[in-house]
Amino acid sequence: MELTSNKFKENAARALVDLQLQKALGNVEKGFIGKRQKSVDALPEFDALRDNARDIKNHVLAHLDLYLEEYERKVLAAGGHVHWAETAEDARRIVLEICQKAGARTVTKGKSMITEEIALNDHLEANGIEPVETDLGEYIIQLRGEHPSHIIAPAVHLNKEQVESDFRRVHTHLPEGRDLSEPVSLLSEAREVLRQRYFAADVGITGANFLIAETGTSVIVTNEGNGDLTQTLGKVHVVVASIEKIVPTLEDTAQILRVLARSATGQDMSVYTTFSTGPKRADDPDGPDEYHVVLLDNGRSAMLGTEYQDMLRCIRCGACMNHCPVYHAVGGHAYGSVYPGPMGAVLTPSLNGIDETGQLPNASTFCGRCEAVCPMRIPLPKMMRHWREREFERNLTPLTARYGLKAWAFFAKRPRLYRLAASFGMPLLSLMGGSSRRFHSLPFAGGWTRHRDLPAPEGRTFLQAWAQRETQKQEAGQ
Amino acid sequence: MSARDTVLGKIRASMRVPASDDDRKRTVAARLAEAPRGIIPQRAKLPKAGQLELFCAMASQFGATVTRVSDYKDVPAEVSTYLRARNLPAAIRIGADKRLKTAGWASEKTLEVRHGASDGGDLAGVSHAMAGVAETGTLALLSGPDNPTTINFLPEHHIVVLKAADITGDMESVWTMLRMTQGKGEMPRAVNLVTGPSRSGDIEQTILLGAHGPRAVHIIVVT
Numbered sequence: 001m002e003l004t005s006n007k008f009k010e011n012a013a014r015a016l017v018d019l020q021l022q023k024a025l026g027n028v029e030k031g032f033i034g035k036r037q038k039s040v041d042a043l044p045e046f047d048a049l050r051d052n053a054r055d056i057k058n059h060v061l062a063h064l065d066l067y068l069e070e071y072e073r074k075v076l077a078a079g080g081h082v083h084w085a086e087t088a089e090d091a092r093r094i095v096l097e098i099c100q101k102a103g104a105r106t107v108t109k110g111k112s113m114i115t116e117e118i119a120l121n122d123h124l125e126a127n128g129i130e131p132v133e134t135d136l137g138e139y140i141i142q143l144r145g146e147h148p149s150h151i152i153a154p155a156v157h158l159n160k161e162q163v164e165s166d167f168r169r170v171h172t173h174l175p176e177g178r179d180l181s182e183p184v185s186l187l188s189e190a191r192e193v194l195r196q197r198y199f200a201a202d203v204g205i206t207g208a209n210f211l212i213a214e215t216g217t218s219v220i221v222t223n224e225g226n227g228d229l230t231q232t233l234g235k236v237h238v239v240v241a242s243i244e245k246i247v248p249t250l251e252d253t254a255q256i257l258r259v260l261a262r263s264a265t266g267q268d269m270s271v272y273t274t275f276s277t278g279p280k281r282a283d284d285p286d287g288p289d290e291y292h293v294v295l296l297d298n299g300r301s302a303m304l305g306t307e308y309q310d311m312l313r314c315i316r317c318g319a320c321m322n323h324c325p326v327y328h329a330v331g332g333h334a335y336g337s338v339y340p341g342p343m344g345a346v347l348t349p350s351l352n353g354i355d356e357t358g359q360l361p362n363a364s365t366f367c368g369r370c371e372a373v374c375p376m377r378i379p380l381p382k383m384m385r386h387w388r389e390r391e392f393e394r395n396l397t398p399l400t401a402r403y404g405l406k407a408w409a410f411f412a413k414r415p416r417l418y419r420l421a422a423s424f425g426m427p428l429l430s431l432m433g434g435s436s437r438r439f440h441s442l443p444f445a446g447g448w449t450r451h452r453d454l455p456a457p458e459g460r461t462f463l464q465a466w467a468q469r470e471t472q473k474q475e476a477g478q
Numbered sequence: 479m480s481a482r483d484t485v486l487g488k489i490r491a492s493m494r495v496p497a498s499d500d501d502r503k504r505t506v507a508a509r510l511a512e513a514p515r516g517i518i519p520q521r522a523k524l525p526k527a528g529q530l531e532l533f534c535a536m537a538s539q540f541g542a543t544v545t546r547v548s549d550y551k552d553v554p555a556e557v558s559t560y561l562r563a564r565n566l567p568a569a570i571r572i573g574a575d576k577r578l579k580t581a582g583w584a585s586e587k588t589l590e591v592r593h594g595a596s597d598g599g600d601l602a603g604v605s606h607a608m609a610g611v612a613e614t615g616t617l618a619l620l621s622g623p624d625n626p627t628t629i630n631f632l633p634e635h636h637i638v639v640l641k642a643a644d645i646t647g648d649m650e651s652v653w654t655m656l657r658m659t660q661g662k663g664e665m666p667r668a669v670n671l672v673t674g675p676s677r678s679g680d681i682e683q684t685i686l687l688g689a690h691g692p693r694a695v696h697i698i699v700v701t
Binding site: 024027065135153187249269270283 | 480481482484485486488489490491492493494495497503506509510513515516519520536540595598613614616621622623626627628630631632648649650653656663664665666667668669671672673674675676677680681682683688690692
């Protein structure tokens with residue numbers, strides 16, 4: 001997709017007045033937060049499991065080269081193929097070649113963010129191969145020519161009426177008078193339509209939640225079962241996965257699975273957790289004849305050993321965006337990047353460079369909820385702050401912000417002057433606040449006051465209030 | 479230089495580690511050999527009888543139906559009862575699993591038993607699970623001629639037979655069982671962990687059953 005992260009402000013302004021979107025975004029809080037909390041509360045070991053999940057991934061990242069070699073050895077031993085891709089372009093080329101060799105005309109796809117990252121669908125289409133998304137949400141947005149607005153709920157920005165009108169527009173072979181007013185009838189229709197596509201497809205493409213070094217296994221975690229039909233019914237199964245998906249053993253996978261589904265959808269386990277190792281065996285009655293893994297770097301190796309390394313622990317559960325007030329307000333498309341929300345605000349600059357994405361790490365209130373719910377304990381706000389620093393160092397920050405910060409720094413470095421200015425400023429602002437104790441408009445702060453009031457200061461500086469508090473305490477103690 | 483060497487080289491350069499570092503290699507080899515179990519939740523640590531009860535409770539909570547029979551010879555009648563109760567045609571698809579094949583289907587005179595992988599035309603399939611996980615009510619199914627993977631996903635109704643003795647407390651114990659039959663580091667082509675029927679919340683976050691896989695999962699525990 002075209003990166004429009006540097007238009008975040010414009011995108012967000014549009015999103016805020018989009019009534020359809022605002023209605024749909026209500027489902028994010030309703031659908032995710034309470035369910036996660038309930039499942040977490042039912043597991044007393046949840047926090048200890050988070051620590052262990054973090055430690056497992058840290059161990060992997062410290063030995064990533066060796067685990068990748070071991071993983072590759074096991075895939076080959078099971079009769080699979082491993083392809084290494086340094087860039088998104090390399091990965092696209094490799095997948096296309098596999099499809100062309102298989103004589104593919106259509107390919108089915110399980111839900112995968114990594115194939116969004118490498119823009120695989122466009123590339124296949126440009127080369128005469130039709131990609132068919134089979135996850136319900138992905139199918140819907142493919143019909144609309146959109147991109148996912150959420151990493152696990154790609155169509156969360158839509159309402160059922162919009163889906164109905166898309167199905168009527170595209171499924172013209174079905175009777176016009178059919179009832180599509182409820183989600184259940186929409187689901188049944190998609191199920192019927194997609195059933196035929198699985199059997200017709202020559203290649204099935206999925207991502208992977210984990211790659212297990214011990215056994216050479218790729219793992220997908222889903223609820224619908226579309227990923228399984230995709231990878232079981234095609235003659236060729238292609239797994240596209242980034243290098244940091246490695247875990248050492250089956251036991252390590254079990255540990256992380258306990259925090260994954262709970263953090264994502266509030267389930268104890270997703271419905272289908274599928275472990276795939278190599279192609280069809282000699283006596284297998286079903287399964288693919290060929291099994292390929294495309295291992296993608298695309299900038300991740302450069303994150304190792306930097307302040308952004310912790311981001312490579314991410315297991316793509318979506319909890320950070322589900323709990324983000326900015327995401328709730330504007331939705332995923334406003335971010336203008338493949339990965340939205342707090343995890344995207346850290347990952348996208350790493351993958352695409354801060355020049356094109358500087359607004360993303362600024363699209364945060366630093367409330368810290370993302371870090372508080374992250375199952376892998378990724379310090380997202382800290383890393384966003386690192387990106388803001390980089391942006392500032394490179395003079396990418398807007399002029400008004402730069403001058404504002406410079407003016408503040410001038411006073412902050414001169415404490416006496418700062419106190420003097422504050423002791424004049426605070427009573428003045430307090431006075432200006434009037435009886436309502438609020439500003440309805442302020443010079444230079446229209447961006448804030450156009451949408452909401454700014455509370456007026458109470459008349460004293462923090463230091464004055466503190467000094468008074470200490471005096472009172474002393475007097476009370478005597 | 480191959481893409482493989484480039485990517486591995488970039489990783490090593492970023493980590494500032496040499497390609498051959500015996501200490502790191504030993505660490506990795508030890509981790510793979512030992513496969514430490516990590517943290518097992520208290521609720522999974524139960525005596526055998528408690529595991530059966532927990533498995534049934536959790537599987538029901540996540541949308542499966544569970545019934546118990548005392549012998550494999552009772553399985554065919556239970557399958558017929560299930561199909562009749564839902565007005566389904568008296569036809570099932572099964573693989574070559576001996577425990578299923580020898581269950582005595584002849585007792586169900588009107589029941590059609592099809593064999594082998596599903597072609598998408600079956601409304602009901604019957605599989606034998608390799609194990610059940612009490613902690614989450616999860617079934618573990620292995621690919622192969624005994625229980626073809628397509629039976630897990632294509633029929634609208636998936637009936638799964640599970641031996642009570644094969645129910646474990648936690649997922650880690652399934653891996654221990656698997657290593658005993660497959661060998662360390664070896665896996666069948668597919669291991670499917672199934673927890674309830676297929677579902678989707680993709681339209682307005684409304685949870686609906688029967689997205690692409692089975693609309694219903696019925697578990698028959700042979701005690």
